[in-house]
Amino acid sequence: MSIPSVLVPLYTYPTLNAWAPLTSCAAQNPSVSFTVVINPDNGPGASNIPNDDYVASISDLNTNENIKLLGYITTAYGSHALADCLGEVATYANWASYTQADIHVDGIFFDQTPSQYSEAHYQYLSNLSSSAKATFVESPSLDTFNPGTNSDPQLWPLSDEINSIETGDIGYAYTLLNNIPPSERPKQSAIINNYAGSAVDQNILLQNFVAAGIGGIFITTAPPGYHTFSHLWTDFCTSLANMTGDALRPAATTTSSSVRTTSAPRPSSGSQSSTTTSAVAKPTATNSATVFYRSRPSLHTFIYLIVYLAAII
Numbered sequence: 001m002s003i004p005s006v007l008v009p010l011y012t013y014p015t016l017n018a019w020a021p022l023t024s025c026a027a028q029n030p031s032v033s034f035t036v037v038i039n040p041d042n043g044p045g046a047s048n049i050p051n052d053d054y055v056a057s058i059s060d061l062n063t064n065e066n067i068k069l070l071g072y073i074t075t076a077y078g079s080h081a082l083a084d085c086l087g088e089v090a091t092y093a094n095w096a097s098y099t100q101a102d103i104h105v106d107g108i109f110f111d112q113t114p115s116q117y118s119e120a121h122y123q124y125l126s127n128l129s130s131s132a133k134a135t136f137v138e139s140p141s142l143d144t145f146n147p148g149t150n151s152d153p154q155l156w157p158l159s160d161e162i163n164s165i166e167t168g169d170i171g172y173a174y175t176l177l178n179n180i181p182p183s184e185r186p187k188q189s190a191i192i193n194n195y196a197g198s199a200v201d202q203n204i205l206l207q208n209f210v211a212a213g214i215g216g217i218f219i220t221t222a223p224p225g226y227h228t229f230s231h232l233w234t235d236f237c238t239s240l241a242n243m244t245g246d247a248l249r250p251a252a253t254t255t256s257s258s259v260r261t262t263s264a265p266r267p268s269s270g271s272q273s274s275t276t277t278s279a280v281a282k283p284t285a286t287n288s289a290t291v292f293y294r295s296r297p298s299l300h301t302f303i304y305l306i307v308y309l310a311a312i313i
């Protein structure tokens with residue numbers, strides 16, 4: 001099982017060292033891939049080239065081989081005029097022509113994409129994705145849709161990646177994850193915001209999503225807006241880098257890869273995220289096969305403690 005990439009909505013303004021937590025973690029964890037969303041002004045801004053602060057900071061990010069950059073564009077759930085979106089795609093692509101620094105981006109992050117299928121939505125998203133792929137031809141392009149919730153499977157083939165989870169409600173996040181077929185999870189990602197748990201609990205949450213096969217993940221204590229780094233950012237990156245071998249496996253499994261939670265589904269809200277964080281619900285036995293994820297010390301831990309106590313008595 002592969003380690004997911006870190007999907008970073010980097011919306012904080014690049015004052016001196018403001019992006020240092022990202023570049024530091026990328027340098028310290030070269031085995032982890034980072035997909036970073038750049039958002040100068042709710043899009044690329046009015047200029048063909050971003051200001052000097054962005055130029056310096058973006059070029060710094062581009063020195064890291066494990067960082068890919070995406071330009072932010074909102075579709076406003078399909079209400080943003082297609083011509084305007086395509087113009088912003090062209091602006092981001094133009095950054096690659098800047099000769100004084102390497103400020104290229106590798107693709108586009110389309111935010112607030114429609115989650116419901118209609119012929120109009122399909123054609124709109126198809127035009128956006130096709131334009132992005134045709135524009136970013138010098139390197140493998142990457143386009144991501146962010147409905148922030150489960151979307152109609154008919155829309156999935158249109159993009160390279162889909163962020164299907166953006167919420168601060170852990171139980172609801174698991175509900176959304178369970179709605180994604182295991183075979184489709186590698187191209188989908190999750191953003192957990194307003195996280196209020198400990199570093200240990202964050203690691204358990206991260207293990208569960210990794211074991212479920214999610215393709216991208218981001219957990220932050222910051223609220224939606226993402227103008228600051230998480231208080232647990234370094235712990236998050238280190239935990240992900242350390243997830244090899246047994247760390248990628250759930251504590252106990254049967255033959256299915258669903259994640260059990262007692263939270264009930266709620267209406268889709270796009271990327272308008274809930275801010276209530278709930279504890280991870282314990283799975284309950286059902287007639288269907290279920291993956292039981294670690295939410296307390298494993299059996300191996302108890303065996304180790306028994307052996308240790310026997311040795312010292």
